[in-house]
Amino acid sequence: MARRKLSHEGTLVLDCEGLTKFVDDREPAVALIGEARKRGMEVVISALTIIEAVHQGTDKARLAWVLSGVRVVPVGDEEAKAASAMLISAGLHGRKYAIGAVVAEMALRQRRPVVMLTSDLDDMAKLCGDRVRLVAV
Template identity: 85%
Template sequence: MARRKLSHEGTLVLDCEGLSGFIGDHEPVVALVAEARKRGMEVVISALTLIEAVHHRTDRARLAWVLSGLRIVPIGDEEAKAASAMLISAGLHGHTYAIDAAVAEMALRQRRPVVMLTSDIDDMSKLCGDRVRLVAV
């Protein structure tokens, strides 16, 4: 992955692949998170991202260390309703895109500018439009 410049301040959102890469000590992801922190950006994940990314082979010690430096954003009734409305607007179905919609909705509520590390550039661009800068992982 080519080195990408991040904004000063704002928020870095990790989707499932971003979090998995960070937990897995994937050098490009670790470097982007380090750069974001250096620039004063807060690094966040959705509570649903945690559920999606963790599996039986996840290194529990590494997971605990990674999570200690992130803010985990909960999803409640209002956020679920907003994510559902985003799905309808984007013409997507909740069965396939529910977690993406929840992550996108959460990203739109964060301190700007918002950058998201994601493997779902196409889907996230449908949900977030140009309000979130998407970086492929």
């Protein structure tokens, strides 16, 4: 497998798929997160990502362990308004893209450079533009 280069310092954002693959102990997500931590990057998720990622089959002990090692960013009314404005600018509807917009808005507020592990490359590119480096998981 080709190695994907990560920045030194900065922030690594996990969307739903990034968090799910980390909780499920799947490569290459685990390796990328480990490499990011070695490089001094902070690993963050949106509080809404927890809701989106968790299901009946989720290993609750593993989830608790993963969450203890990441920063969970809360979502308030200002963040919701900013995410809503991003959806409008991107021509997307909140019914389908609400959580993605919240994750994108949160990513844009993190210490740069920002890298996001995501399965939604097209949607996140519409929301984040070139301000966040997207890595497929």
